[in-house]
Amino acid sequence: MTEVAGSKRAQITRAALLEAAREVFSAAGYDAANMVDIADRAGASIGSLYHHFAAKSDLYITLYNEYQRRQQHRSAQAFRTALDRGEKDALQLFIIGTRAYLEGCWEERELATMFLSGGGPAGFGLLTRQRFREWLHANSTLTNGHTRPLSEMLVLCLTAMATEAGREVASAPSRAKARRMVDEVLELMRRLYPSS
Structure with a gap:
């Protein structure tokens, strides 16, 4: 061979x-x-x-890492597309990336539910908290330098909302219900930082 x-x-x-x-x-x-x-x-x-x-934990963490990469890719691609179309508002860019993330939670609901519901190998909770901090940092970095930059605390609140919403969207009983949940959480995000 x-x-x-x-x-x-x-x-x-x-x-x-x-x-x-x-x-x-x-x-x-x-x-x-x-x-x-x-x-x-x-x-x-x-x-x-x-x-x-090497072990069962290696399989689980590999699945998690690959899922996270796909989610990051979805969000980043949506963000870049919005930038290319001329979007400059930091909150709107964040919301566009979050929509892609939440839609990914529905598309890969089996994995999203598994990873967002807890469990996993020893140390997995620490890994997910570390990834949350990395996501928080990336969100802060991406939204700076645009119109109406977001404060660190607002980015924290929005990122936490997205994470919790992902858990609920993944467990929605239907695509229609998942879409309504996504639309509602994104509208709540807009209300946290109104344009006027």
């Missing part, structure tokens, strides 16, 4: 293991999830699983 073919096969196996882990963690919860069940669901050997991931 060539090195390229082996690398491609390893990528496919890794992706299958992550998909299987997502299914098992979502169904059983982190504590009850079993590495053998994950390997079986992926159609892989337990040795292959441990070749790619």
Whole structure:
């Protein structure tokens, strides 16, 4: 087997293991999830699983990191598109990025619910608090230098609102309900910093 073919096969196996882990963690919860069940669901050997991931916690945190990257990408892309269209108001830019984040919570509701509801491996709560601080810093940085810059405390409140709203949007019973929730939380954000 060539090195390229082996690398491609390893990528496919890794992706299958992550998909299987997502299914098992979502169904059983982190504590009850079993590495053998994950390997079986992926159609892989337990040795292959441990070749790619050192432990169950490694799988969970990898899923979390990849989910966070997709969420950051959604928000950043919406933010950049708004900038390209001439939007300069810091609050409006924040709201546009938040809408993309909340829509991502609905689109990936299984993962969002799992990660936002607590649980996970030891130290996961610390990791999520660290990510929240990173998100807070990024939001503060992105909204400075635009019309009506946002204070640090306002960014904190808005970011906390977005996080909590994400939890609720992810558990909404329907897409229509999720959309109403997104619209309502974004309107509440606007009221915190009215334009006039």
